[in-house]
Amino acid sequence: MSTEVIMNLKEQVKEALTVIEKRTVKNVFFVSCGGSFALMYMSKYVVDREAKIIDAHIYSSNEFLHRNHSKLGNDSIVILCSHSGKTPETVEAAKLAQAKGALTISLTNIIESPLAETAEIALKYEFGKEAGFTSSHSILYQITFAILKAVENNDKFEAIIKSLEQLQSVYDKALKYSEPKAKLFAELHKDEKVIYSMASGSNYGAAYSFAICSLMEQQWIHSNAIHAGEYFHGPFEILDESVPFVILLGLDETRPLEERALAFTKQYGRKITVLDAKEYDLAGINEEVKGYITPLVLNHVVRYYAEKLSIERNHPLHTRRYMGIVKY
Structure with missing residues (x-):
């Protein structure tokens, strides 16, 4: 993986952090389907273990839409992932989250996609056998710990970044x-x-x-x-x-x-x-x-x-x- 790609990713996360720091955050929703949904369990566990204030929720996209969680609102961050950025349920979930005032963050492999274009913050991940630091799993951790740092001054952000680099x-x-x-x-x-x-x-x-x-x-x-x-x-x-x-x-x-x-x-x-x-x-x-x-x-x-x-x-x-x- 080129240094340029890695530095660009770090800059993306840094920019996302500045947006998060300006908001009041009470809860985080992890929303996706299939394999993208599976990776969300890891970050849900992180928030459950590390957060003192923030609540974490995890939903498959279509249930997120139909359940229409009562706590989803201006104090929410909704993180959505779709490899193609075209998963219909996930795109609609992003639209619902935005309509209710939540900050939406998307992870996709294709930045020119409906999900990336819908979300307020769009992060692009790499895919393949050499995409360790820039993979979807790594980026989701980076943004999760960035939220914990911004909202709760959690001290593990640097440790997780350095570890993900390995x-x-x-x-x-x-x-x-x-x-x-x-x-x-x-x-x-x-x-x-x-x-x-x-x-x-x-x-x-x-x-x-x-x-x-x-x-x-x-x-x-x-x-x-x-x-x-x-x-x-x-x-x-x-x-x-x-x-x-x-x-x-x-x-x-x-x-x-x-x-x-x-x-x-x-x-x-x-x-x-x-x-x-x-x-x-x-x-x-x-x-x-x-x-x-x-x-x-x-x-x-x-x-x-x-x-x-x-x-x-x-x-x-x-x-x-x-x-x-x-x-x-």
């Missing part, structure tokens, strides 16, 4: 470490009809994205993202030695939930794949924000697993039956 290096090392494991996973799971994912806290978005995007959308494999805290309240009854699980272990405060779920699954299951953030080289990541950075890394790794699976199954990730093909 993200690509961490990604590269994590994928190199994961290559043989991902290949084995693909070989062992190529004929599976169902694969469950599980995580909690800031990592749940990565598990959710893996289930609905990587497996269901892109591989047509039945799946469900199980919250580790809910596992023992129904879902664990599906477990036996024939059922595959992919379990993510992060470094945030909810790790004990994931460890408990893993321990039980090991007791009665056999097809268990564990992605543990403790195994990755996180050099350069500030200790106080490691719990926030690791879900980005886990998300990157689990997508790599999906790539290897698609190759083994001879089912390219871009294959679709309905999305963008038929009317819905």
Whole structure:
């Protein structure tokens, strides 16, 4: 990634910060669909942990429209993400937010798009294997911590920026470490009809994205993202030695939930794949924000697993039956 692109992004975030500083902010809404919605879980967790005043809400775009939250108003910031910037529900969500006086911030890969043109602040992210610092996940964190800094004088903004600058290096090392494991996973799971994912806290978005995007959308494999805290309240009854699980272990405060779920699954299951953030080289990541950075890394790794699976199954990730093909 060129220095010019990185500096331009930093300038975008800086300009956004000046706008945010002029407003009274009581709540933040994270609004998107699909994979873009999944990444919002991470920032929702950040606000829940870090904010003393601001409330955080997360909604799929269409529900945001129909629910029409009573607290949405002049004191709100609504952050919306769409890769193409054309997702109809998300564009309409931005219009509703603006009509109610909220500050709208969009994240898109295409700046000349309906969502970017609708939002008051439009941030462009890069997409690809070398887009660590300029990726959608990184930019969402940057703007989330910028809000916390502007509104609550939160002191972690610099730590998160410096850590995100090391993200690509961490990604590269994590994928190199994961290559043989991902290949084995693909070989062992190529004929599976169902694969469950599980995580909690800031990592749940990565598990959710893996289930609905990587497996269901892109591989047509039945799946469900199980919250580790809910596992023992129904879902664990599906477990036996024939059922595959992919379990993510992060470094945030909810790790004990994931460890408990893993321990039980090991007791009665056999097809268990564990992605543990403790195994990755996180050099350069500030200790106080490691719990926030690791879900980005886990998300990157689990997508790599999906790539290897698609190759083994001879089912390219871009294959679709309905999305963008038929009317819905």
